Amino acid sequence: MTDAEWPVVRDAMRVPAWWEERGGQSESYCHRQLVDVVRYLVAGGIAWRAVPADFPARDRVCAFFRRWRGKGLVAEFHDRLRDRVREASGRGPEPTAGIIDAQSVEGAASVPVAGRGFDGGKKVNGRKRHIVVDTLGFLPAVMVTAASVIDREAGRMLLGRLRMRTQRWRISLAWADGGCAGRLVDLARDVLRIALTAIRRTDDATGFAVLPKGWPMERRFAWLMRSRRLARDCEIRTDTSDVMIRWSRSMVMSHRLARRAR
Structure with missing residues (x-):
């Protein structure tokens, strides 16, 4: 990262206990x-064993990555950056509306059989990324499943996870594609108090067409593909895929905040 980005990233990270003399061993x-x-790994799409030798030792980096993944520090770091980007854009830190969609990606040979599936609609054998974005295209929630999981069932779990993660529940509007119609709309209205609207394709639509309220989501998927690590899913665990997506988005947000600071 650049020298202008580091202060932004450092302020969004949790301060280690040993730094504040609260115990623990210095790193x-x-x-x-x-x-x-x-x-570097997320942007370049390289394997862990291919990390250049001038970086810190690979076992120390893996330990750092696993610790942040296990304790939820990546999600906390990502959410802090997202709140600051929203405030810099003149919005509140918590979104009030969201857009739900899914993306199916090919799974590498390293993806176990138990964690992958076949998406009959997209003809993809691998995994599916279910994400919620706000109207600015930022990421409140993400969940990675096998590609065979239907959007309606995944949307129910994703909304529940979003409610648990949000500190101040303010989302009252949401949009989703036609695959989430039916019981999910009733569940969102009766249990979560969200007015969920299922947007369907018209009968005369052919090929690719951006649905209403769908452009922030399509832009988000395009941004994810800029990180070579996300061009396909090669992670053994689904929570690792979740973390890789958040690391990719944190890179974009820190760059944007550093550019605004300059």
Whole structure:
């Protein structure tokens, strides 16, 4: 990352306990070096064993990555950056509307059989990324499943996860494609108090067509494909795929905040 980005990233990270003399052992590498390795891996799409030798030792980077994944620190770091980007854009930190959609990607040979499936509609054998974005295209919630999971069932779990993660529940409007119509609309209205609208394609539509309220989502998927690690799913665990998506988005948001600061 650039020198202008590092203050933005550092302010969004949790302060280590040993830094504030609250116990614990100091780390042998600074966080900037460790974050640089993870960003390099996500952007370049390389394997862990292909990390250049001038970066910190691979076992230390893997330990840092697993610790942040297990303790939920990546999601916390991502959400802090998202709140600051929204405030810099003149919006409140918590969104009031969201758009739900899914993207099916091919699974590499490293993806186990138990964690992959076949999407009959997209003809993709791999995994599916279910995400919720706000009207600015930022990411409140994400969930990775096998590609065989239907959008309606995944949307129910995704909305429930979004409610648990949101500190101040303000989302009252949501849009989704026609695959989420039916019981999910009733569940969102009766249980979560969300006015969910299912947007369907017209009968005369042919080929690719952006549905109403769908452009922020299509733009989000295009941004994800800029990270080579996300061009296909090669992670063994689905929570690792979740973390890779959040790391990719944090790179874009930190760059945007650093550019605004300049």
